[in-house]
Amino acid sequence: MNEPCTSLAAGTVREAALAARSAADRLATTTGAQRDAALTAVAARLTDRVPDVLAANEKDLAAARAGGLPDAVLDRLTLGAAQIEALAAMVRDLADRPDPLGEVTHGAVMPSGLEVRQIRTPIGVVGMIYEGRPNVTVDAGVLCLKSGNAALLRGSSTARHTNAALIDAMREGIAGAGLPPDALQAVPGTTHASVHELMSLTGLVDVLIPRGGRELIRTTVRESAVPVIETGVGNCHVYVDEHADLDMALSILLNAKTQRPSVCNAAESLLVHAAVAPAFLPRALAALAGRNVTVHGDRRVRAYDPAVVAATDEDWGREYLSLDIAAAVVDSMEAAVNHIRLHGSGHTEAIVTDSQAAARRFVAALDTAVVAVNASTRLADGAELGLGTELGISTQKLHARGPMGLTALTTTKYVLTGDGHIRGASPAMPGLSCDVLEGPDPGAR
Amino acid sequence: MNEPCTSLAAGTVREAALAARSAADRLATTTGAQRDAALTAVAARLTDRVPDVLAANEKDLAAARAGGLPDAVLDRLTLGAAQIEALAAMVRDLADRPDPLGEVTHGAVMPSGLEVRQIRTPIGVVGMIYEGRPNVTVDAGVLCLKSGNAALLRGSSTARHTNAALIDAMREGIAGAGLPPDALQAVPGTTHASVHELMSLTGLVDVLIPRGGRELIRTTVRESAVPVIETGVGNCHVYVDEHADLDMALSILLNAKTQRPSVCNAAESLLVHAAVAPAFLPRALAALAGRNVTVHGDRRVRAYDPAVVAATDEDWGREYLSLDIAAAVVDSMEAAVNHIRLHGSGHTEAIVTDSQAAARRFVAALDTAVVAVNASTRLADGAELGLGTELGISTQKLHARGPMGLTALTTTKYVLTGDGHIRGASPAMPGLSCDVLEGPDPGAR
Structure with missing residues (x-):
C-alpha cells in the first residue's frame, strides 16, 4: 500500500x-x-x-x-x-x-x-x-x-x-x-x-x-451531522384506473417494468381498478409472462392466472430491481392512493386514466417526487426531462426533489445593494420580521 | 400534571x-x-x-x-x-x-x-x-x-x-x-x-x-436523523473599504450595531481598511462610545482610543447580542475577506465602498447567506426584503438560505403528463441520465 x-x-x-x-x-x-x-x-x-x-x-x-x-x-x-x-x-x-x-x-x-x-x-x-x-x-x-x-x-x-x-x-x-x-x-x-x-x-x-x-x-x-442529499430508493407504482385506455396501460406497464428493470424508476408494483381488471389483467399477465416477469399477486390477481405467485406483505414494499412485480386489484382510486401512501417510496407514481378528475386527484393526493399521468415511470429521469446531466434522483423533500440537474449542486446568496440604506429609515414591507417573531428586544429596554 | x-x-x-x-x-x-x-x-x-x-x-x-x-x-x-x-x-x-x-x-x-x-x-x-x-x-x-x-x-x-x-x-x-x-x-x-x-x-x-x-x-x-433547517447564528461584519464614503460608513455601522443589538443580523465585528482608519476610527469610536458600545479592538484600533478594550482571539468569533463590537484594522480588502472567512458565521456581511471593483470582489469572495453593499446588515430580514412573514434566517446552504419566507416550508413535485409516453420511444434530450451514471444494466444482459 x-x-x-x-x-x-x-x-x-x-x-x-x-x-x-x-x-x-x-x-x-x-x-x-x-x-x-x-x-x-x-x-x-x-x-x-x-x-x-x-x-x-x-x-x-x-x-x-x-x-x-x-x-x-x-x-x-x-x-x-x-x-x-x-x-x-x-x-x-x-x-x-x-x-x-x-x-x-x-x-x-x-x-x-x-x-x-x-x-x-x-x-x-x-x-x-x-x-x-x-x-x-x-x-x-x-x-x-x-x-x-x-x-x-x-x-x-x-x-x-x-x-x-x-x-x-x-x-x-x-x-x-x-x-x-x-x-x-x-x-x-x-x-x-x-x-x-x-x-x-x-x-x-x-x-x-x-x-x-x-x-x-x-x-x-x-x-451524518453534515447535511445529506438522499438519492432514490424506488418502489414505483403503475395504477390502471377504471377510465384507462387499456392499450396505453399495457404499453406503459411493459415499458415501466421491463425496459430496464434494475433501475430506481422501474415499476415494482401494479394496481388495477376492479372495474377494468377482467378486461386488463388477462392481457397484462400474459404479456408480462411473455417477457419473463414474475408477478406476485394478491388473491384477486391470482384468480386470473395460476402462474401468479402469492404476494406476501413484504412484496408491497419491495424494490425488486429485477423482472418481478407486485400486483393487486383495488376497488377505487382512493384505495390505490392509500396503498401507495402505505407502501410507496416517494419516488415516482404513474396513473393511466382518461379522466381529468381522476388525474387531478391522483396528482394532488400523492406526496411523491414525480407523478406521471399517462406516461411511464421510466421517464422520471434528468436527461428525459431536459435537465441535462443528472446527479441522481432525490426522494427527499428539502433542497432538491426528483431528478437532479447541476442546479442541485448550487445554493443562493442574497446581494443587497444600496447607497447607505439602513433599517428603520423607511417602513418595512408588510409581513412579520424575525424581530417580531423573537419578541421585544431585551437589549432595547 | x-x-x-x-x-x-x-x-x-x-x-x-x-x-x-x-x-x-x-x-x-x-x-x-x-x-x-x-x-x-x-x-x-x-x-x-x-x-x-x-x-x-x-x-x-x-x-x-x-x-x-x-x-x-x-x-x-x-x-x-x-x-x-x-x-x-x-x-x-x-x-x-x-x-x-x-x-x-x-x-x-x-x-x-x-x-x-x-x-x-x-x-x-x-x-x-x-x-x-x-x-x-x-x-x-x-x-x-x-x-x-x-x-x-x-x-x-x-x-x-x-x-x-x-x-x-x-x-x-x-x-x-x-x-x-x-x-x-x-x-x-x-x-x-x-x-x-x-x-x-x-x-x-x-x-x-x-x-x-x-x-x-x-x-x-x-x-437528528430527520433533515434540519438550521436558523441563524450571526457574526455579521461591517467592512469599511478604502473607497468608502465615511459618513455613510458611520451611519451604517451605528445602525447595524445599535438599532437592535440583540438579534442575529446586528453587526458584531468592524473591519476598517488601514488607508481610512485615521480618518474614520476617531469618529466611529466616539460615536460608538456615545451609544454605550464597548469596542473590543486589536492593537491598531486601540491606538486611537485608550477606552477600547483589548480584543482576545475569542472576540473575533463572538455573537455578542449586546452593545459590544470587535474591531480590527486590515491592510487590504483581501485581508478583510480572509478575516471574515476565518471568523464569520455565514449570515450577513456588509461592505461600504464606492468602488465597483471592490464591491464585485467582496460579493463574489464571501460564502455567506447575505452580502450587503452600502447597506446595513440589519436589512437582512424577510419583511425588509419583501418576502412576507419570516420563518427565520437560514445560515445553511441546502433548501433555503438567508431570510426564509413561506416558500421555505414548501417542496416541489414533478408532474409529467403524456398520452401514453414511454421511455425509448424517442431519443432523450442531450445529457447523461441516471442510467448511464450507474453503468450498463446487469438485468439487461
Missing part, C-alpha cells in the same frame, strides 16, 4: 477538507470559462492517462480476484479503454453546457430603493460516498467542478487504485488549467473511521451525497 | 407523528381558500380564548417563580392580552396573503410532447423545536397551516401550559373550519427522550426547525 500515488495517502480527512475549503473559496471567484477550460483539460488528461488507469484497474481486479469476490463485483469494477474515452467525451460535452452559476433567481427593488438580488452560487465542499463503478469518480468530480464546488470523493475500497488513477489524471488537468487541484480529492483512509470523520465535519463539508444501496444511504442519513 | 388538557397528554411521539402524517395528507388536497378560512377561524378562537390562555400563562409563571427562575425568563414567558390580540391580527393578515402552494416553478414541453411541470407543494410534517416565547407557538403553527403542512410543536417546558392553551385554541379553530385538528399538535412528553424520538422519525417527520440558542441548534443538527 506504499505506492507513490498521491491520492492514496494524503494526510487526515480534516486536512483534506481544509484544503478543499480553500480550493472552494478559489473556485467561487472563477468564471464559467475558466471552469470549462479546466474541464477540457481534465478530458485531455483522462485520454492521455488511459494506460495508467488500466494498470491501476488491473491491480484492483487482481486484488478482488485474490479476495474471491464474485463475478458481478469484478464486472462492475472493470474499466476498459473505451469506457474511459466515453467518460472523456462526456466531460468535453459538459464543458459546452451553460454555467449553472450566477443566475438571478429572484430580484426586486424595494420601495426604499434597496436593490435585492438572489444569485446562484456553488454550495462549497461536496462529499460523495459511493459504492458504484469507478466511472462515478469522474461523473461526480466533473459535475462538482462545473458547478464551482470542491469535491471529496470516497469510493469503494475495492476500486481504490482505479479511483486514485482517475483522480490523479483529473487533478493534473485542473492544475494545468490554473485552478487548484485540491478542488478534487480522494478522502484519505479506507476505514469506516474516515467516513465517520467526513460525516462530522460540519462547517468544512457542506453536503454529503451517498450513491449506492439502501443501507449506505440509510447509514449516511442516520449518522 | 393531570389537567384535562388535550395538548399535554396525547400518547406517544410516534402516534402524534402518525396523526400529523394523516392530517398532512388531508391538507395536501385543500385549496388555499380552505386553509385561509381555517386561519380566520384560528384568529377568532385565539381572541375568544384569551382568558384561558392568560390563566394557563399564570400557571406557568407561578411554577417558574416557585422554581426561582430569573426575571429575564419570567419576562419572556409572560403573555398579555394585548399580545394575544396582536397574534390574532397577524393570523388574519396571513389569511389575506397569497397561497404559496401550486406555483409552477418550472415548466416545459419535451420534444416528444410530454408535458413537464414542477409545482410547489407542502413539505408534509414539520417539527419545530424552540426555546423562545410562547408566541412562537402561534407563529410556527399558522405558518405551517398556511403552507399546507402539519406541525408538531415542541416548546419550552416552562411554557407548557401556555403553549397547550394556545394550541388547543388553534386546534378548535382548525376543526371548526372542517380541517383536521391534528394538523397542529404539541409533541407529547416533556423529557429529552421525546425530543430524541422526534429526531429519529425519518419518513414520518419531514423536517425539523430548531429556533433558539446556539446549543439547541447544534444539538439538533448533530443528533
Whole structure:
C-alpha cells in the first residue's frame, strides 16, 4: 500500500477538507470559462492517462480476484479503454453546457430603493460516498467542478487504485488549467473511521451525497451531522384506473417494468381498478409472462392466472430491481392512493386514466417526487426531462426533489445593494420580521 | 400534571407523528381558500380564548417563580392580552396573503410532447423545536397551516401550559373550519427522550426547525436523523473599504450595531481598511462610545482610543447580542475577506465602498447567506426584503438560505403528463441520465 500515488495517502480527512475549503473559496471567484477550460483539460488528461488507469484497474481486479469476490463485483469494477474515452467525451460535452452559476433567481427593488438580488452560487465542499463503478469518480468530480464546488470523493475500497488513477489524471488537468487541484480529492483512509470523520465535519463539508444501496444511504442519513442529499430508493407504482385506455396501460406497464428493470424508476408494483381488471389483467399477465416477469399477486390477481405467485406483505414494499412485480386489484382510486401512501417510496407514481378528475386527484393526493399521468415511470429521469446531466434522483423533500440537474449542486446568496440604506429609515414591507417573531428586544429596554 | 388538557397528554411521539402524517395528507388536497378560512377561524378562537390562555400563562409563571427562575425568563414567558390580540391580527393578515402552494416553478414541453411541470407543494410534517416565547407557538403553527403542512410543536417546558392553551385554541379553530385538528399538535412528553424520538422519525417527520440558542441548534443538527433547517447564528461584519464614503460608513455601522443589538443580523465585528482608519476610527469610536458600545479592538484600533478594550482571539468569533463590537484594522480588502472567512458565521456581511471593483470582489469572495453593499446588515430580514412573514434566517446552504419566507416550508413535485409516453420511444434530450451514471444494466444482459 506504499505506492507513490498521491491520492492514496494524503494526510487526515480534516486536512483534506481544509484544503478543499480553500480550493472552494478559489473556485467561487472563477468564471464559467475558466471552469470549462479546466474541464477540457481534465478530458485531455483522462485520454492521455488511459494506460495508467488500466494498470491501476488491473491491480484492483487482481486484488478482488485474490479476495474471491464474485463475478458481478469484478464486472462492475472493470474499466476498459473505451469506457474511459466515453467518460472523456462526456466531460468535453459538459464543458459546452451553460454555467449553472450566477443566475438571478429572484430580484426586486424595494420601495426604499434597496436593490435585492438572489444569485446562484456553488454550495462549497461536496462529499460523495459511493459504492458504484469507478466511472462515478469522474461523473461526480466533473459535475462538482462545473458547478464551482470542491469535491471529496470516497469510493469503494475495492476500486481504490482505479479511483486514485482517475483522480490523479483529473487533478493534473485542473492544475494545468490554473485552478487548484485540491478542488478534487480522494478522502484519505479506507476505514469506516474516515467516513465517520467526513460525516462530522460540519462547517468544512457542506453536503454529503451517498450513491449506492439502501443501507449506505440509510447509514449516511442516520449518522451524518453534515447535511445529506438522499438519492432514490424506488418502489414505483403503475395504477390502471377504471377510465384507462387499456392499450396505453399495457404499453406503459411493459415499458415501466421491463425496459430496464434494475433501475430506481422501474415499476415494482401494479394496481388495477376492479372495474377494468377482467378486461386488463388477462392481457397484462400474459404479456408480462411473455417477457419473463414474475408477478406476485394478491388473491384477486391470482384468480386470473395460476402462474401468479402469492404476494406476501413484504412484496408491497419491495424494490425488486429485477423482472418481478407486485400486483393487486383495488376497488377505487382512493384505495390505490392509500396503498401507495402505505407502501410507496416517494419516488415516482404513474396513473393511466382518461379522466381529468381522476388525474387531478391522483396528482394532488400523492406526496411523491414525480407523478406521471399517462406516461411511464421510466421517464422520471434528468436527461428525459431536459435537465441535462443528472446527479441522481432525490426522494427527499428539502433542497432538491426528483431528478437532479447541476442546479442541485448550487445554493443562493442574497446581494443587497444600496447607497447607505439602513433599517428603520423607511417602513418595512408588510409581513412579520424575525424581530417580531423573537419578541421585544431585551437589549432595547 | 393531570389537567384535562388535550395538548399535554396525547400518547406517544410516534402516534402524534402518525396523526400529523394523516392530517398532512388531508391538507395536501385543500385549496388555499380552505386553509385561509381555517386561519380566520384560528384568529377568532385565539381572541375568544384569551382568558384561558392568560390563566394557563399564570400557571406557568407561578411554577417558574416557585422554581426561582430569573426575571429575564419570567419576562419572556409572560403573555398579555394585548399580545394575544396582536397574534390574532397577524393570523388574519396571513389569511389575506397569497397561497404559496401550486406555483409552477418550472415548466416545459419535451420534444416528444410530454408535458413537464414542477409545482410547489407542502413539505408534509414539520417539527419545530424552540426555546423562545410562547408566541412562537402561534407563529410556527399558522405558518405551517398556511403552507399546507402539519406541525408538531415542541416548546419550552416552562411554557407548557401556555403553549397547550394556545394550541388547543388553534386546534378548535382548525376543526371548526372542517380541517383536521391534528394538523397542529404539541409533541407529547416533556423529557429529552421525546425530543430524541422526534429526531429519529425519518419518513414520518419531514423536517425539523430548531429556533433558539446556539446549543439547541447544534444539538439538533448533530443528533437528528430527520433533515434540519438550521436558523441563524450571526457574526455579521461591517467592512469599511478604502473607497468608502465615511459618513455613510458611520451611519451604517451605528445602525447595524445599535438599532437592535440583540438579534442575529446586528453587526458584531468592524473591519476598517488601514488607508481610512485615521480618518474614520476617531469618529466611529466616539460615536460608538456615545451609544454605550464597548469596542473590543486589536492593537491598531486601540491606538486611537485608550477606552477600547483589548480584543482576545475569542472576540473575533463572538455573537455578542449586546452593545459590544470587535474591531480590527486590515491592510487590504483581501485581508478583510480572509478575516471574515476565518471568523464569520455565514449570515450577513456588509461592505461600504464606492468602488465597483471592490464591491464585485467582496460579493463574489464571501460564502455567506447575505452580502450587503452600502447597506446595513440589519436589512437582512424577510419583511425588509419583501418576502412576507419570516420563518427565520437560514445560515445553511441546502433548501433555503438567508431570510426564509413561506416558500421555505414548501417542496416541489414533478408532474409529467403524456398520452401514453414511454421511455425509448424517442431519443432523450442531450445529457447523461441516471442510467448511464450507474453503468450498463446487469438485468439487461
